[in-house]
Amino acid sequence: MERPPLADAIIRSFDSYSAEVRKAARFVLDNPRDVALLSMREQARRAGVQPSTMMRLAKQLGFDGFEPVRDAYADAMRNPANSFERKARDQQRLQDLGGEQALAAKIVASVTRQLEALSAAEQLVRLSDAARLLAGARRVYCLGLRASHPIAWQLNYILSLVGDRSVLLDDLANTGSDRIRFAGPEDVLFAVTVMPYTQLTLDVVDYAHRQGVPVVALTDSPVSPLAKRATITIATTTESPSFYHTMTPAFALAEILAVLVAGQGDTETLDALRQVDSYHASLGTHAAERPFPVARPPKEVQ
Amino acid sequence: MERPPLADAIIRSFDSYSAEVRKAARFVLDNPRDVALLSMREQARRAGVQPSTMMRLAKQLGFDGFEPVRDAYADAMRNPANSFERKARDQQRLQDLGGEQALAAKIVASVTRQLEALSAAEQLVRLSDAARLLAGARRVYCLGLRASHPIAWQLNYILSLVGDRSVLLDDLANTGSDRIRFAGPEDVLFAVTVMPYTQLTLDVVDYAHRQGVPVVALTDSPVSPLAKRATITIATTTESPSFYHTMTPAFALAEILAVLVAGQGDTETLDALRQVDSYHASLGTHAAERPFPVARPPKEVQ
DNA sequence: GCAATTGTGAAACAAATGTTGCAAGCGGTA
DNA sequence: TACCGCTTGCAACATTTGTTTCACAATTGC
Structure with missing residues (x-):
């Protein structure tokens, strides 16, 4: 999936969405694969949004319901950006587009390799x-x-x-x-x-x-x-x-x-995070869009 | 998905399956993507098989039901780069480690994947x-x-x-x-x-x-x-x-x-780097561990 | 050829799904 | 203040889902 199906359409009309629909759109943009692989309700859950909001997003995009959206993403996943083919093409493009992007790609590759070694x-x-x-x-x-x-x-x-x-x-x-x-x-x-x-x-x-x-x-x-x-x-x-x-x-x-x-x-951490949250809320540190860094229910904290 | 998750297991025990289960297995082998993207019933329909047969296949593979099978295929689709083999190995290692090290390894893996995407x-x-x-x-x-x-x-x-x-x-x-x-x-x-x-x-x-x-x-x-x-x-x-x-x-x-x-x-950069080097040299900012002044063209500066 | 075993199909189940309609909430306007 | 349009959450809907159960068919071994 080189370019997720509706990405352009979503980005184009993102500003016209309401706050909740934006959350949904954000999720779709960020997790294109999950659109096809997860149920709509599950996606709603992860996006922190009501199922109906996913419907609203779908309709604003011009679909009858969310299922056609899912289908679009599923289709995109079926003919994979054949990782082999694509890599070759990317490589080719690097050759064409000269030293700067090639250097960037090289650095990414190098850093990636070093990061892997950390495990x-x-x-x-x-x-x-x-x-x-x-x-x-x-x-x-x-x-x-x-x-x-x-x-x-x-x-x-x-x-x-x-x-x-x-x-x-x-x-x-x-x-x-x-x-x-x-x-x-x-x-x-x-x-x-x-x-x-x-x-x-x-x-x-x-x-x-x-x-x-x-x-x-x-x-x-x-x-x-x-x-x-x-x-x-x-x-x-x-x-x-x-x-x-x-x-x-x-x-x-x-x-x-x-x-x-x-x-x-453990618990002290969670308490502290909650406190940080309310602190910043009352100071208006952050633009109101979503609660503090705890992106998802912090069940993974140990 | 270079190598579909259960391909090996299925092929190995294919002969021991009954005729109907083979049809199901055949479908799974031929359409690994659809395993994740379609509902089990739909797959049964396409394979020309009863839903129960899909269940039977799943159980013969050692799963409780078909859903875990789907999950396995969905995982494989999420990070196409990671071959199944490698994932299995990583997973195995995670099992061996304590929760803390497992978390660390998970973070490394996650960040690595994100870094890869930067290229x-x-x-x-x-x-x-x-x-x-x-x-x-x-x-x-x-x-x-x-x-x-x-x-x-x-x-x-x-x-x-x-x-x-x-x-x-x-x-x-x-x-x-x-x-x-x-x-x-x-x-x-x-x-x-x-x-x-x-x-x-x-x-x-x-x-x-x-x-x-x-x-x-x-x-x-x-x-x-x-x-x-x-x-x-x-x-x-x-x-x-x-x-x-x-x-x-x-x-x-x-x-x-x-x-x-x-x-x-270009050249200005090199000049500036040389200057930085001599500046720090005369201030003694850095511990003299390396021959100073730099013998080679200064390609690494702090 | 019969009993025992295995494989198969159909129906039934609770749970989860996509979808809809509605009422409460919100911010702005008259 | 009352009104408006818009947004949002909730509960309900009919389907569809994964799964189980069971009767029947096919196959096997004797």
Whole structure:
């Protein structure tokens, strides 16, 4: 299914839909396969919408009911964008369209391969060990400077959603890491740096290590200078076909780690999320479209 | 669906089936797609067989009923790339792992699949279009708040390595986006937000749009509120098996986009990188692990 | 050739499906 | 305030679904 049947039509008239119908349309756009594979009611459920709304969407698209819509999507799935054929064609197009898109595709391929490798057994063990360590900590100090900033920030952000134990060691006026002074053996320092290693990060980790603070290191090698000081080292790759190394695998790891740590909280996590939700609701932080990040009933949280 | 789920099992025991069940099995083998897309009764009709016979086939295959069979085929259709074999293997491994590691593995798998999708032809076209637009801009304003911060930050960071045209619209004291006042039609605003959309981001984009500033939007749907104001919309997914949506695909996109933009600079980019290198060398930002100054052309800079 | 076993078709079931109609809710207008 | 049109959720509808049951037919072994 290269281009889902009604995608264009939906996008074109999306603005004229009502709020609920939009939710339905969103679902259809995002999950074209499920339109054919799931019952309408099930789709309504997942889209967070009444079955009647799916009907309304179908009718607004000019159909008698939802079944014809399903049929359209089923047809599209029957003659598959023959993955073989299509890949060949895509490859061909890359050749034609020159270096830029080819480079982008190469990077995607490279990063994808690196991500896949993250599900190696030992990685998972490391991750869950690290999660347990972080979950048990009084406070979690997050440190990632320069290129590693997004990674540390992301961990701190997600942890901050579900509690107040996380501290981001970053600030204006070069005072970011000062708060590490208050860390002790019952805390944990989460530190990120990859080659070329940021000196300040190493220094702070060194200090924390001497103070007996356990360290979870996210870095690019088990023999990186960070790893030496770390209680647990999570290693990832940063290779990229371009001039700039990629931080995407590290970012993914931090995200997963954060989710695992939050998951250890269980009910407290859910409470905190609900609280975050109502907080932002009363502040009007978000454009009103759907409740906070809990996209679906959070039954998968553990 | 390279290899239909139960093909092997069916072929293996085909001979032991009765005449009617064989008809059913034959149909399943010949029309694997229809197994997922049609109702069981309809399949029975087409196979020239009673519904009960389909049931019997399912039970002979070791299932409780026909629905699980359908599910198996539906799963196979959802990610055509993943061969059945591989999925089975992954599934097996998940069983062996604890809930926590299983969740981690699931997230990795999900994100990997989403990343793969980024190399679709239209995505690449969008990316390179966006890159061209950004490369031609006088200034590039980067805006991403809350969960989208790492994405905007990353683009700004990489662009800052190779020039001084990038401005991050973020700051202390809620003054972050003020500088958008200076943007005009010869600049570009790069804005990121996903559901639930940050109101301030939408407002700023709105303002910039009215000022005639071209907008490159990185968001989660072609019908997101961001997309309406955007000159070019790059859409990505954020689904995750966990309670928190993933920003990893968006992060990867930003990284790639940044690299493409930097690549347009060519010689200037290389000059800038060399300069960055010597700058950090003289400040001692990085731990000297690598021979310094860089012997080879500096293709990797932090 | 008969009994026992197996395979088959038809009818019946509850559950789930697609669809419809209606009343309550909402925001804007007179 | 009363009214309007539009949107939304709910309950009900007739079908259709997957599944079970059972009587009958076919096949088998003796």
